[in-house]
Amino acid sequence: MIAFFTDWGNDSYYVGVCKAVMKSINKDVEIIDVLHETKKFDPKVNAYILHRFSKDFPEGTIFLSVIDAGVGSNRKPIIMKAKKRNFYFIAPDNGLLTLVAEEYGIDRLIEISNENYYFRKRYSTTFHGRDIFSPAAAYLSKGVPIEKLGNEIDIINLFRYKTPEIKNESIEGEVIFFDTFGNVQTNIPSELGETLFKKDDEVIVHFENKKFKAYYERVFSDVLPGELLIHPESSGFLEIAVNQGNAKELLNLDSEGVEIVLKKENY
Incomplete structure (x- = not known):
């Protein structure tokens, strides 16, 4: 194949x-x-x-x-x-x-x-x-x-990228691409999210001196239409999405490679 x-x-x-x-x-x-x-x-x-x-x-x-x-x-x-x-x-x-x-x-x-x-x-x-x-x-x-x-040959070209990590009770990672629905794909493995967050936690998304409140959930319909959520997507990484909406537009993200920090709001 x-x-x-x-x-x-x-x-x-x-x-x-x-x-x-x-x-x-x-x-x-x-x-x-x-x-x-x-x-x-x-x-x-x-x-x-x-x-x-x-x-x-x-x-x-x-x-x-x-x-x-x-x-x-x-x-x-x-x-x-x-x-x-x-x-x-x-x-x-x-x-x-x-x-x-x-x-x-x-x-x-x-x-x-x-x-x-x-x-x-x-x-x-x-x-x-x-x-x-x-x-x-x-x-x-x-x-x-x-x-x-x-x-x-002995070697190929490899690029550098930010390795996801937990630091100071936050998760640091990177925006890697946007899908056709405007969902924001990150390089943060779902296991890191499960380490710090539980369902219905309020999570602050930090990037480029901006902050947005989201909910840590399992499926899109766990939040109201238009609300922001973070959830484990099908490939095993965290995705930032809007129920029936476009997270890329809501967050006003122009390009990939943006470093992001996810932190529980009450921390």
Whole structure:
């Protein structure tokens, strides 16, 4: 199975062409379109998204992830074979694999450099998704050994991020992305929330010298429509949401990467 993830959108032919290339190499391969409408050019935001959805895929999945503002530059096209779950991750070496590398461990790293396994030897400088990444995924799905696709490398690019922690009876973390409903996704594991908060606690959300009151709950309907809540979301992290509303707009958040502090109001 190939899990296909890009920032290309669905209003151009790029996704369809890459799937055609993969099918031309392995007509029996199953391709799952995970997401093609996401924040463009941003490997850090999309690293968090890749990390989240990877957990729900079966052992042996090949993750083809093309968030590649540096296409055609000296950044490497790579394959990471994970130590856990027999996962393969194919991506540009721009930090996109930071979190899955930490989650699953690195068994082997390959730079995709064997042109015999490219779609075209005279490959496009701006469409490596078609000519390099998609063929690599398809050949792996056919059982071609990873070492045939290129040369082994020792290291990949990883980005820094704020590690969530409990400090002074508060939880510190980071806003990592916004979903289509405007829910604010954080990198704070749900277990940290369960350590400090219990259901119906009033919690103050601090960021950028702003404060908002929310309730620590389990489901959206535990608060009234329009009220702010914090709850464990389906991937095991804390989410800030508004029942039948848009938390990103209510909190007036413009971008990801904002550091946040969650503290019980009565502390």
